[in-house]
Amino acid sequence: MVVIESGIIVSGVPIIYSTFHPKSDKGINIVIKSGLLSGFMMFAEKAFKNQSIEFIESGKYIIVFRKGKIQGTNCYLEPIIAYAIMDKKNKSDANRIKRISSLLSKILKKFVIENNGKNFSNINCFEYFAEFINNKLKIESETPEVKAQSFLLSFSKRD
Numbered sequence: 001m002v003v004i005e006s007g008i009i010v011s012g013v014p015i016i017y018s019t020f021h022p023k024s025d026k027g028i029n030i031v032i033k034s035g036l037l038s039g040f041m042m043f044a045e046k047a048f049k050n051q052s053i054e055f056i057e058s059g060k061y062i063i064v065f066r067k068g069k070i071q072g073t074n075c076y077l078e079p080i081i082a083y084a085i086m087d088k089k090n091k092s093d094a095n096r097i098k099r100i101s102s103l104l105s106k107i108l109k110k111f112v113i114e115n116n117g118k119n120f121s122n123i124n125c126f127e128y129f130a131e132f133i134n135n136k137l138k139i140e141s142e143t144p145e146v147k148a149q150s151f152l153l154s155f156s157k158r159d
Contacts, residue, residue, distance in 0.1 A: 001096055003137050006084040008111055010120045012038040016130050055097055062086045066104040070112050073119045082108040103136050
């Protein structure tokens with residue numbers, strides 16, 4: 001399982017979007033995808049009596065969520081979601097899901113602290129934060145082959 005995509009959604013609108021494996025992005029419109037993810041969350045919480053949903057698992061993917069609130073310029077608290085989509089080539093790994101969930105919590109917390117009270121209609125001013133997300137999730141997005149290659153290269157550099 002590797003992270004193939006992550007992002008932040010505020011009130012159903014994609015604010016930040018990062019893809020780690022461009023071939024996995026099958027041309028699905030990010031606005032439609034964000035609306036769908038937000039809809040999944042709302043439906044699941046209503047269907048399961050307001051219980052917090054941490055992930056959704058399908059046959060091919062696992063979508064891990066962390067949800068919170070952020071204040072916009074209008075002084076209202078708006079829903080915010082940090083998410084990561086992972087491929088599910090092997091069986092799901094509960095420890096990995098917990099690790100991704102923990103990283104998403106840190107990402108969400110930092111984003112809220114830095115951007116509370118801002119105008120979310122100008123998404124270009126949040127591009128800087130994509131680098132933070134990429135750095136936090138980089139190791140989780142590497143395939144086993146890439147990790148093994150990096151490991152072997154680290155030994156060759158020592159010689």
